[in-house]
Amino acid sequence: MHPEFAPVAFIAAFSLVLPLPCHWRAGNVATLSIMFWLFLANMIYAIDAVVWAGSIDIVGAVWCDISTKLIIGTNIALPAACLCICIHLEQVASVRLARTSQSDKRRRQIFESLMCFALPVLYMILHYIVQGHRFDIIEDYGCRPTVYFSVPSIILIWLLPILLSVASIIFGGLALRHFIKRRISFAAHLDASQSALTTSRYLRLMLMSMLEMVWSIALTSYTLWFNFLSSPVRPYTSWADVHSNFSRIDTYPSLFLPPLVIRAYYFLWWLIPISTFAFVAMFAFGxxxxxxxxxxxxxxxxxxxxxxxxxxxxxxxxxxx
Structure with missing residues (x-):
């Protein structure tokens, strides 16, 4: 039993209300999407912790179908949003973008909307390719998405988020280089470009993006390593074979889970609330x-x-x- 799960997740979810007004006024789609996806993930974790506390009963199957897909979407939405932020920071800090016009801002918002919302929806749909059965229920943790561990799933579920994070590191490094080169006149440069950013907000966005990238790479690498340990890579023989008995729902009582698996689930669960509290700490007190x-x-x-x-x-x- 983990009685702390539900309160922590609820507090993390609603703490995102604190920095919401200033980001809403700025119209930064990527930052707002991070708040949106973190709120969804925390609410899912909180509700699951209440419903399946000490239980593996198969209840709320439709809820599980929806929530597991949203968890999959979160896995790609957060690194995609960080990439959008790093691209924007690099453009603002470089001399290429002398002035930000309304049309530039509109194009950026469209691009960020596609990356932060359309891409996760597409990702959730493509997850069905490597979804071996409906979902799993883990005692105390609730519904979790399933993945048929194979070469296609490695590319789709794990490699793509890592590539987005690597691209974010490249753009983030370039943005930091621009900042260091003109750090003395950086505030004047931001004013000249008519950006809504201040030097303080720029640095906070940079720090938040770096933290989220580290979390994303750590999370993806850890889950990939864990899957390699727990099961071998299986051949993707055919669509019918991979999706045979698709309506199956597997349940896992904690009593029969190996200690390594329990530690893995515990570690992965805390990543979302900690990421949320880190985000709020950086932006709720500016x-x-x-x-x-x-x-x-x-x-x-x-x-x-x-x-x-x-x-x-x-x-x-x-x-x-």
Whole structure:
């Protein structure tokens, strides 16, 4: 039993509300998509931790069909969003993009929408090629997607996210190089390019992208290594063979799982909440976010004082009667 799973995942999910307003105003699709996919993953983890705490009962099959596909989508959406951020940071920091126009911003938003939402949807559809059966239920963890471990699954499920992360590292390195070259006049360069970025936000985006890339590579490499240990690479003989008995749902009580498998699931589970808390820590306490909190505080205070004043006036009028 892991009673801490559900509270931690719920807190991680709703903590993403803190940096939401400033990123929404900036219109950065890639950053908003990271928040969207992290929120979905945390909510799935939280609900699964409640429903399957100490249980492997086959309930909510439709929920499992949807949630396991969304987990697959998250695996590609996060590195894709990091790549979009690194490409944008490199373009802003370079001399190639002297000024950001509305048409440039619109084209970037379209590209990021395709990468961060259309690509994950396509990825979820392609997952069916290497989906050996419907899904698995792991005690305390809930529904998890299944993969027929073969050469096509290695390319599709593990290699593609790694390639996106490697591309992000290349663009991130170039962006950092541009920043170091003009670090003294960097703030003036950002103003001249009419970017919504500040130097502080630029560095936070860079740090967040680097962390997410490290997490993505670590997660993908670890799961690939774990699959190599737990099962041999199987031949992808035919579509009918791979998808035979596709409606099967396998259940795994923790009592019968090897310690290595339990440690692997535990490690992989914590990656999503930790990534979320790291994201929130970097953006929920920036100057722009703090200004939003102050505005909200003044609005709440003024509304409260206005209500108190009106109630006091009403009470005074009633006493005069």
């Amino acid at each position: 100057r722009d976010a703090v200004e939003d909190y102050k505005k909200l505080f003044f609005v709440v205070r003024n509304v409260t004082l206005r209500r108190k004043s009106s109630s006091t006036a009403s009470k005074g009028a009633f006493d005069k009667r």
